[in-house]
Amino acid sequence: MFKKSLVSLMLAAGLAFAGNAAAETKVGFVYVGPIGDHGWSYQHDQSRLALEKELGVKTSYVESVPEGADAERVIRQLASSGHNIIFTTSFGYMNPTLKVASKFKDVKFEHATGYKRADNVSTYSARFYEGRAILGTIAGKMTKSNVVGYIGSFPIPEVIRGIDSFTLALRKVNPEAVVKVVWVNSWFDPGKESDAAKALIDQGVDIITQHTDSPAPLQVAEKRGVYAFGQASDMKAFAPKAQLTSIIDNWDQYYISRVKAVMDGTWKSEDTWAGIKDGMVEMAPYGDAVPADVRKMADDVKQSIVDGSFHPFQGPIKNQQGELVVKEGEVLSDQDLAGLSWYVEGVEGSIPK
Amino acid sequence: MELFIPALLTIITAATPLLFAALGEMVTEKSGILNLGVEGMMVMGAITGFVIVNYTGSVTLAIGASILAGVLMAALFALLVLTFHASQVPTGLALTIFGIGLSALVGQNMIGIAYEGIPKISIPYLSDIPVIGTLLFHQDILVYISLIMVALIYLFLNKTRAGLILRAVGDSHDAAHAMGYSVMRIRLMATLFGGGMAGLGGAYLSLAYSPLWVEQMTAGRGWIALALVVFASWRTGRILFGAYLFGGISILQLHAQALGIGVPSQVMSMLPYLATILVLVITSSDQTQIRLNAPASLGRTFQPSR
Numbered sequence: 001m002f003k004k005s006l007v008s009l010m011l012a013a014g015l016a017f018a019g020n021a022a023a024e025t026k027v028g029f030v031y032v033g034p035i036g037d038h039g040w041s042y043q044h045d046q047s048r049l050a051l052e053k054e055l056g057v058k059t060s061y062v063e064s065v066p067e068g069a070d071a072e073r074v075i076r077q078l079a080s081s082g083h084n085i086i087f088t089t090s091f092g093y094m095n096p097t098l099k100v101a102s103k104f105k106d107v108k109f110e111h112a113t114g115y116k117r118a119d120n121v122s123t124y125s126a127r128f129y130e131g132r133a134i135l136g137t138i139a140g141k142m143t144k145s146n147v148v149g150y151i152g153s154f155p156i157p158e159v160i161r162g163i164d165s166f167t168l169a170l171r172k173v174n175p176e177a178v179v180k181v182v183w184v185n186s187w188f189d190p191g192k193e194s195d196a197a198k199a200l201i202d203q204g205v206d207i208i209t210q211h212t213d214s215p216a217p218l219q220v221a222e223k224r225g226v227y228a229f230g231q232a233s234d235m236k237a238f239a240p241k242a243q244l245t246s247i248i249d250n251w252d253q254y255y256i257s258r259v260k261a262v263m264d265g266t267w268k269s270e271d272t273w274a275g276i277k278d279g280m281v282e283m284a285p286y287g288d289a290v291p292a293d294v295r296k297m298a299d300d301v302k303q304s305i306v307d308g309s310f311h312p313f314q315g316p317i318k319n320q321q322g323e324l325v326v327k328e329g330e331v332l333s334d335q336d337l338a339g340l341s342w343y344v345e346g347v348e349g350s351i352p353k
Numbered sequence: 354m355e356l357f358i359p360a361l362l363t364i365i366t367a368a369t370p371l372l373f374a375a376l377g378e379m380v381t382e383k384s385g386i387l388n389l390g391v392e393g394m395m396v397m398g399a400i401t402g403f404v405i406v407n408y409t410g411s412v413t414l415a416i417g418a419s420i421l422a423g424v425l426m427a428a429l430f431a432l433l434v435l436t437f438h439a440s441q442v443p444t445g446l447a448l449t450i451f452g453i454g455l456s457a458l459v460g461q462n463m464i465g466i467a468y469e470g471i472p473k474i475s476i477p478y479l480s481d482i483p484v485i486g487t488l489l490f491h492q493d494i495l496v497y498i499s500l501i502m503v504a505l506i507y508l509f510l511n512k513t514r515a516g517l518i519l520r521a522v523g524d525s526h527d528a529a530h531a532m533g534y535s536v537m538r539i540r541l542m543a544t545l546f547g548g549g550m551a552g553l554g555g556a557y558l559s560l561a562y563s564p565l566w567v568e569q570m571t572a573g574r575g576w577i578a579l580a581l582v583v584f585a586s587w588r589t590g591r592i593l594f595g596a597y598l599f600g601g602i603s604i605l606q607l608h609a610q611a612l613g614i615g616v617p618s619q620v621m622s623m624l625p626y627l628a629t630i631l632v633l634v635i636t637s638s639d640q641t642q643i644r645l646n647a648p649a650s651l652g653r654t655f656q657p658s659r
Contacts, residue, residue: 033568033569034457034567034568034569035568036457036460036461036464036566036567036568037567037568038464038465038567042464064568064569149611180611180613181610182607182610182611183610184607185619185622186572188567188569188572189572189573190558190562190563190565190567190570190572191367191370191558191562191563191570191572191574192572192603193563194562194563195363195366195367195603195604195607196607198359198363198366199360199363199604199607199608199610199611200607200611202356202359202360202363202608203356203608203611203612205611214563214565214567214570215467215565215567216563216565219467219470219563219564219565220563223469223470237465237466237467238467238565239467348613349610349611349613350613352617352619
C-alpha cells in the first residue's frame, strides 16, 4: 500500500524514474482487429492474458490498428513508452515494425507472419497449413457435390498456402473434388463474409472453409444445412451441427518463452515457424457429423504430420495448368512455402493480382 | 435462373442496413445537420439489439431497444451541436469513435454467443407468387419496415407541410427562423430520427444479416451510407436505388468470383466509392442540380441570438 502510494506520488510529481525501469518487463501487443473478433486477434489476446498470468509481467495492447502509416505510429508509441518487447501481430505490420525497430535498438520486436528480420526483430508464425491439410482430408470425405468453398481474405502467401494445402489434401482422398475461392478483401467483415458464404452455397458448394476472422460464415452454413470449418478459435457455439472441426491458434507457449528470454537476457533474433507438433496449431474436437472412419483418417494425417512421415506439400504436386511442379519424393522448401503465390491443381479461378 | 433468386435475396440482405442508415441520414441532412456519426450510431444499435434479444428473447423489444440506442446517440450529438454549437464534422467523427468504443464495452460478454436470427414472415397468398413472392413477400420484419420507410419518407418530404418546413430549415435556417419556425426543435427531431434509423440498420446487422456480435461488426457500412446520401443527391427514390445498387455490386462480385469470372476483386470492392465520386463529379458540374437538392445550410451552425 505504502509502496503504491509512493510510486503514484513520484509519478504525480512528474519524476522520471529511469533507474528502476529495467526491473519491470513491459510487453506490448499490436492487433489488426478488435480483441472481440472471436478469431485471430482474440486468440492473440487470450495468449497475452496467459502470459500475464504465467510471468506476472505488465502488458498493454492496441487493437484495430490499420496496416500502414497508423501502425508505425502505434508501434513507435509503444516503443517509446518503455516497452521491452513488442509483438506486432499482422503481416502488414512488417515494414512499420522494421522501421521503428531501426530507431529503438534496445527494444525487442516480434513480427507475426512476416519474413524480414533484424538484430532486434524476430519473426514467428504458425504452420496453419498443417491444420488445413486435416480440414482438406475431412472435406474430401464429407463433400457430396464435390465442390468445396473457400473464403479468402487477401491473396498473400499465408492465405494461398492454406488454400493449396487444403486442396492437395482434399484431392488426395477425393480426386474429383474442386475448390471455389471467393476473396472478400477484408480480414474482418461479418456481413461480407456471410454474403460470400451464401454466394458459394448458392453455387453448389456443400462445405465452407474460411481464412477470414469472424464466425459469420459458420452461421450461414448452419442455417443452410451445409458443413463448415471454424477459424482461429473453436466456433462450435455458432454452428453446433455444421462445424466439422476448427483450427485453433495457440500462442501461449511462444509468448511466454520469448518474454522469458527477454527477462533472462537470452533473447536472440530468430525465425520461428511452429506447427501441430509444437502445439501452436491445435484442432477443435470433431463435430458429431464426422463419421468414425473419417475421424480416423484425419487423426492419421495429424499423426503423420507430427511424426514427420508426411508433409502437406510433398510431391507429386501439379499446378493449375497441370504441370508437375514438385516431383514425387520431393517437398516444397520452407523458403518456397513462405513466398507461395500459385494455385495447385483443383483450385478454380485465378489469384487476384 | 437457378442462381438468380438466391442472388437477389442476398442483395436484399446486403442493401437493407445501408437503406436504413442512408434514409435516416438523408432526413437529418435535409434539416441542415451533417452527422458523420452514422457508423457509431449503427454499431450501438447492433449491440443493443443483440443484448436485448439474448436476455429477453423478444425481437420486438430488441428492435425497439436498437432504435432507442440510435436515438440516444443522436441526442448526444444534438446536445453538443445544437445546444453547445459544437462544429458538426468533428462532433460526428467523435460520435463514431465513441460508439465503436462503447459498443465494445457493452458487448464484452456477448462474444461467442450465437443467435438464430429473426424469423421470416410470409405474407399469405402473396408469398405464393413465383419469383416475386419469395423475393418480396417472404422476408423478415425489418426488410418490410425499410421499404415502408422509403414510401413514408418520400411522402413526408415531398407531400406534407411538415416536410416542406424541414427542407426550408435545411435550406436557410435564418429565413426559417424569421418565419417563426423553431430551427432548433426541427433539427433536433430530424437528428433523432436519423439516429433511430441508424439504430435500425445496426439491428438488422446483428439480428438478421449475421446474427452475432463481434466488435465493429458494421465494418464501415455507416460510411457507405453517408456516401450513399451524396450519391443519391438527397432524393428518397435514389437512396433506394443506390442502396440496392451498392448491395448488388458487392454480392454480384462474389458470385462472379465463385463462377471464376476474372474480375479483380479489389476493383469490385472499391466500386461503391468509385460510383459516389463519379456522381459527385457529375452533379457538381451541374449547378442547378445541386441547388435543387443539396440542403444549402448543410453543416452550418445556427445561432439564433446573432
